[in-house]
Amino acid sequence: DAKTTQPPSMDCAEGRAANLPCNHSTISGNEYVYWYRQIHSQGPQYIIHGLKNNETNEMASLIITEDRKSSTLILPHATLRDTAVYYCIVTLRGYSGGYQKVTFGTGTKLQVIP
């Protein structure tokens, strides 16, 4: 899997948009960008994923640069419950001789401030 780089921590005011960056300059053409988050003492939760187009779902938006070397996860209106560690992961999507394991980096600890 391609390596990712994320800032260790970020603060965001409640109600404002949280923009979490991720660099993945060694991403290969068939690798997807996935975002997960882990709220304290819980298992990781899937947020969103994309290949090259921007994606949006009920939780967040994912903006991937044209060269695919970086991406940004956007939480449009952060709430206190969004306080968590956010992981950006690059991995193959489906079955290709075996399901690709998901390898976690250190992530970004997002603190939403009242």
Added chain:
Amino acid sequence: GAVVSQHPSRVICKSGTSVKIECRSLDFQATTMFWYRQFPKQSLMLMATSNEGSKATYEQGVEKDKFLINHASLTLSTLTVTSAHPEDSSFYICSARRPGPQQNTEAFFGQGTRLTVV
């Protein structure tokens, strides 16, 4: 959406005893499951890949005789920590990916098991 369930959510055991953690995929069949370990203030570290009907694949540095993995059915994988010691105290998390190369194959994670060895 798909759900992966772990049991127990927390367990305390004495040194030298063994502890079994179960991981179930509740609404899909998982031929492959993954086991992670997380120490305080650290990221998740992959321990092993559990394959239904065959031997698990362990990551480098993980003792296969200490962390026994059994994946006897398409919905259940178990991790047994044998002869547990205090340094095995950690947060153990399992994961499974929904099958199908054309389907949304994000990984789903269990809620984790907090193991404390006293």
